[in-house]
Amino acid sequence: MSCGRSSTLARPMISAMQSIVTRISNRELVGLSSCRAFSSGSNAALIKLLRERTGAPMKDVKAALLQCDWDSEAAFTELRKKGLAAAGKKAGRVAADGLLGVALQQERRAAAVVEINSETDFVARNDLFQHLVSQVARAALSVDSIPGSQAEAAVINLQALEAAKIELNHPKLSGESTISDAVAEVASIMGENVKLRRGFFLSSSTGVVASYLHSSTQAGLARVAGLLTLEPAISDSQSGDHQAELSSLGESLAMHIVAQRPLFLSKDLVAPEALQHERDILTSQALGSGKPANVIDKMVAGRLSKYMQEVALLEQKYVLDEAKTVKSVLNEFAKQFQKQYNIGRFVRVEVGEGIQREEKNFAAEVAAQAA
Template identity: 30%
Template sequence: MTVTASQVKELRETTGAGMMDCKAALTEAKGDMEKAVDILRKRGSATLQKKAGRVANEGIIDAYIHAGGKLGVILEVNCETDFVARNKDFKNFVHDLAMHIAAANPLWISRDEISPEVITKERDIYKEQALNEGKPEKVIDKIVEGKLEKFYERTCLLDQPFVKNQEITIKNYLGELVGKIGENIVIRRFDRYLLGEEE
């Protein structure tokens, strides 16, 4: 099947991916726009894995202050080159991220940062809840794992659905940007401040 220039243009505008990547994805998806978007997303995640080992010591620090000045976020995101640090897409990503953190209040960037003690405690709570609800012994482990996934979704930045597009997680959004820019991008650290909140 032939992929038209207008299809490539539409997919490019939707995803921000390169022209050749869009054409290849559309060809693979036999012209189905939704499938082509999924293909590009998966490739973005694959690119993210490939680039993850490269050193990222450039980047920017950004801040987001919510209307009324009672909630604010300061955030550092790193990339490999100063050129990318000045890139509009990169800057937009960092600002979106700061706004997302203000709204979604993650506790950690990724699951790797959570101490084993916290995970053990959560598992114990979920197991106790399932037993108290009279759930059969054979399904308790599955219930605990499901609740643990929800816990990651609530508390880990990379697992959270992006506030501006609930269809994707922050990890998907990061993967798409890495695929588009071609550099390793690392969310280094953030702080979220709520007026009057205790440290």
């Protein structure tokens, strides 16, 4: 297939035949040298640069470069003809919509949640996109993660996750590929910027892992998710005959996490910088009242206590019964089943949180498309 090189058909027949023979010989030599040089830094760098420029899957970038004798501009043109360079142009657009994928593996007492973003809810509702999210979540169960501090979930290594392989089985896209390439392929098919943003992992050796998915489109997919582990106070203790009740409690607490947005597990684990930041704000507010210093100190202390109750999970009012706290719910369960369980780690994830959405100027957008 041509990569845009000049034709020799306008030359006399004999000259053309000689040129063709010469080019075939040269092409063979170029092919041999290219094969030898593929592992060299220069060709690897070409693949990297063209992949970053286009957003196309690595296998397609490599194939285009080989086809075009490592001419990056010609390869770029070939990728554009195939529609594979489109995703790169969209990479600068904000992807703040999307879905969460949650995968549970009860035999390992493990769970993973991943966030994959799209630009619009339209793509998030597409079955190909949802298939991708589900497969990536399953793969995340087996990828290395960075342990979280205190009661936080482990953070999945995104580089390792992108390099992991998945098997897609969808009418529009099937076969094995790396997650990075699969995301790029889906972006090209959907015509939007699609991005694997983050992932978290939780596991328990003797307890349970529970989850709650809010605004769930289908099993394992949602826009908001809460996950936690419930650990026996005695490490070698097993859940025994109350496994169903423990799982139900875990799901209710995961629902609470989604609804109440706790930032820390307990008062003792509130980050010092967060506490100081809140103290500074409350002090400034109290000083405006013009009251004596001793009164201001009491005002700040009281408001700090309320802040702790709002951000510390164990201190929060239980969403299913506000007469109780989460801590008291755990204690009641311990009395009923003669076995104490504590929340080990938890995480709340919401699609698009923390992403600054761009303000769209509809008139400018229409004008740009018409230009």
